[in-house]
Amino acid sequence: MTLAVLPVRAEGGRLGEFLASGLGAELLRPWEGQHSPRELLSGRFTDFSGWVLLMASGIASRFLSGLPESKLRDPAVVILDEGARFAVSLLSGHEGGANALAYRVANLTGAVPVVTTATEAVKPLTLGIGCRRGVSAAAIEEAVTRVLPGRLTQVREVATIDLKADEPGLQGFCSAHGLPLRIFAAADLQTRPFVNVPSGWVESVTGALGVCEPCALLASPRGRLIVPKTAYQGVTVAAVEDVWAAPRQDPV
Template sequence: MSETAIWLVRGDALPLGQRLADALGATLYQPWLTPDDSPREQFRRVFHQHRRWVAVMASGIAVRYLDGLPASKYTDPALVVLDEAARFAIPLLSGHEGGANALAYEVARLTGAIPAVTTATEALKPLTLGIGCRRGKSADEIERAVLAALGARTLAEVREVATIDLKADEEGLLAFCARHGLPLRVIAQSDVAARAWVGQPSDWVQQNVGVAGVCEPCALIASPRGRLIVPKTAFDGVTVAVVEDCRVVGAT
């Protein structure tokens, strides 16, 4: 039995569900294949057989499916709701302790969805890092660049890291994020090109990546109500920008 499961409510979502199942090594449930059995009852029987769920459905349907099932945030499976258009990945159950927040970012990287994390532990952290790097940069090199850019600020204040989709598989960046428990938000190249808030466009990035810059636009797209407090800063092939969420700062 796989740790992760995908639950669909309609056949129209099958291509999305299959793609997620393949990428996550997940069990894919298609309840319409057993028409004599209520989909909700099918779900209730298998809910505790998996530790992570991606429910491709409306959040209202998910709430009704979950009625009476959750017991504790320390033991409940993680559940992320993903709409069929893959616009939003919403951690609905066991977000922080159970790993649904991390799963939402994982689903977002695979689908281009926006991770809608609402738990206070993550939401009250004000900083977003935009990172770009040349291929093959190590986690240590990226960390040195980040710490230099943060200055007196700390990694404990960072909510997420954002980069362009072409860097989604960059081993050093993934290792850096894993080392510090930071979620990686991947921004589509087309979105970066359309919203290129770049103070100093880079000819090298334009020629090699197809956009005028990576770290600044990625950070600002990931934190749309934030302000750029550290513009693009380059450290030996790694660029870092820091955006601060103004509303979080005002609330603390």
């Protein structure tokens, strides 16, 4: 995937450099040339398979006016505000890969990935997963299906700690099921350590009191923990369900 990062102004240049380096993208610097950001986007729109626009959504909407032609051919477009708070999948979410690109940007910057395509919106479950080094994708899948029998297709995303971001088994499991992997730093998990049983061993290794529960609850903060930390053959799994999707519980 050939990527371009386009800040709307020079003040976004440092963030643009960081993103371009992390994504292997080309950084466009309109403040150094003869063309405006809008002219650069319009003139080179089809030169790249994906764009990260560092600008407000209103500006991006105006810049993109008249450029998209088909969701089967248009490049992916992700918007990131200059404060790196939200990475929004705006154009070609599925076919063009903008949804996946939004997660890549979010994992690099700590932003919240924003995906609005209907396929993801109707999936009510978020998984937090921790695992020992070298655990296979098959073992992770077995652990998940044991704690959520028949509900794997309802999972929207998987979250884990940054120490496990490059774990082949976890990446393989997510890839096999088309699930985005969201990454949290240990410091983020410590701010909201929603764990039923804190683990001294986990804290000594990761710097966080727990992995799967706080990851799931941070990824879906308005959800309800329906599966607390459950361990199986080197894998820990927790599941959170959107509150509007969970069965109603009448007060006693």
